[in-house]
Amino acid sequence: MAMDILMIEDEPNIAEAVRFILTREGWQIGLHDDGAGGIEAITQQRPRLVILDLMLPNRSGAEILGDLRAADDPDLAATPVLMLTARGETAEAGQQADAVLAKPFANEELRAIVRQMLG
Template sequence: MQLDILMIEDEPNIAEAVRFILSREGWRVDLHPDGAGGIEAIRQQRPRLVILDLMLPNRSGTEILCDLRAAGDADLAATPVLMLTARGQAAEAGAQADAVLTKPFDNEDLRAMVRRMLA
């Protein structure tokens, strides 16, 4: 069974909360804790959606997103990405992401955005 969502997020409380919220909707969610190895995790797991934090240790979300979009694999490069960011960083995050959600976010906004992106 294909993984629905891979979330790359270094804040454990946020990552677990998002996994809980989205798992209750029936989506399979896996977590990766930081930017190091993020693109490799995407390549190995081939999720239907990536939720990516902008500010990550070891490698930024922007760098991971650029690597993903430049991947030699067209299917992988087309993977939709929802970027999570702090207020004031949305313009930077939105450059290549398919959607941006600013922290803190409403749970229903998260669910609605993921539903739309996985439709």
């Protein structure tokens, strides 16, 4: 089965909570925990949706998103992105992301956004 979602998040508790919530909905989720290899992970795994933390070690979510949007492959560049941010960072995150969700968030809010983005 193809991967539905790739989550790039460096906080293990958040990553595991999101994986638990979304796998219960039937989605396949892969995890990546560092900004440095983020764009490579997206390119290799070709998920239907990327959940991307804004604040990552070695490379920010904003930089990864900029690289994704500038990709030569139009299908890759159009990959939907849900940006996770700390409260107060939503303006920066929302510039190129398809949706922004501030942490902490309600489980149902996450599920609703992902359902909307994946159709």
